[in-house]
Amino acid sequence: MADDLRELYQEVILDHGKRPRNFRHPADANREAHGNNPLCGDRLTVFLKVDANGRIEDAAFEGRGCAISTASASMMTEMLKGKTEEQAKRLFESFHQLCTAEHQDAVAADLVDDLDKLQVLSGVRQFPMRVKCATLAWHTMNAAMAGQTETSTE
């Protein structure tokens, strides 16, 4: 089997893909957006509960997609809990760079651990057609925080 396939489909990804965490619709969510990848038909909804101070109390998602998009969404929801909106935005930007750029900017200390975990998704760089799978949930989260209800990775 090709090494880049092993790199892409690491155990962590397969595990999150098969048994996604926070795969639910929280009744008390106060932010919500639908993400759609029209090229492949993948759809998901990201739910956030953000408190009055802009801190994310809960993050969850529902939908259907490939192993990469599901794993990415699952890992994202785990990391968002307890973050401020500002941190979530920076995490999105760092993650986007991780998926698309060969060289990444230095990551702020508060996000280093998360970025380390997200390294398992960096294999998509070798699969340009799959970058959108990895980033769909993140774009959707970004849209939810911005108060939009729809986003698309066209």
Place this chain on the structure above:
Amino acid sequence: MNVATNLRQAADRRNDPFDVEHIRADFPILARTVYGKPLVYLDNGASAQKPRAVIDAMREVMEGEYANIHRGVHYLSQHLTDRYEAARATIAKFVNAGSPDEIVLTRNATESINLVAASWGRKFLEAGDEIVISEMEHHANIVPWQMLRDEKRIVLKIAPVDDEGNFLIDAYERLLGPKTRLVAITHASNVLGTITPAKEIIRLAHARGIPVLLDGSQAIVHGGVDVRDLDVDFYAFTGHKLYGPTAIGVLYGKAALLAKMPPYQGGGDMIANVTFEKTTYREPPARFEAGTPPIVETIGLAAAIDYVQSIGMDRIAAHEQELLRYATARLQEIKGLRIFGTAKEKCAILSFVMDGVHAHDVGTIIDRAGVAVRAGHHCAQPLMERLGVPATARASFAMYNTPAEVDALVAALGTVQEIFG
């Protein structure tokens, strides 16, 4: 350059044994590798590869014969106009049209269908009129009618298929009513491979005075078409799936229907006379071909038609059916693999899903083994809803595919199972 050398015909092989290796040698791209593996190209339903005959014909035109057509008095323009119109005649003969004037050259099947919707539909449809389509249409045979629906307040009726993908002719007949103005149905499903009972569909519609458009993009590749035998009113197909170039499509329309239709786009080449007060239009098909047409591509498509006919459409179909049988049997051996589309009459298209694995992951993994398939909704999202899956992987076979390539697909699917356990 001597014209005669450029009009050479592909050697007639219809009496030779069907030799897939000989055919493969005609397609330069099949010699290449992908990720260091021999290319196994099973995405022919999306677009077919090009034989040297097509590549050469197009290159020869551009290298030695090129000019604009229908407007020059000079040698090259006249010569290429003749070749272009000869290509139209080749296409007409291939589908057994009554006359080359029934062949409108477009950009692709999508444009052919849009032409009918925009010209025929706008002129002849009124609010409340009905168009019957089916559950297994490509978006190209849904969206133009939806746009017309929203503009003219017409109604779309959807003819169903069963779980195997068989077209349900009785349910279809029940949809035909006093307000039905058009039936627009695929001749073969790009997802399920189902070949629809076109003759019966047309007979039932014609018994009620309803014209029928068939989307022949997939069907024509796998067995050709005889539009007069079918008695179909409009037949749309694209060149690039028929081993021809991109950007050339065909709309066959019965002469009597085309004659009643207004222009689709305005511009040069489609006019009889223009003043600032009034313009008169030429007769079909020129009326529907505004602007400089895809000259080189039309000649390329004619070369593709000459090529497939030199091998024989029947023999191509028989070879593909053999591959379909073999591939179906091999894929059925794979645990957890489910095939979508097991209609009695099928062309060589195999859609499938694997338990617990999204089609995109299947596509990505087997791509690394050099196996190209389509993964996704295949521009048929309503059908995906009907099947209850977000996406399928699809292997679609062409005349140059081999049983060994089916084996390569099966081996690659083994890697999918290895990864996903």
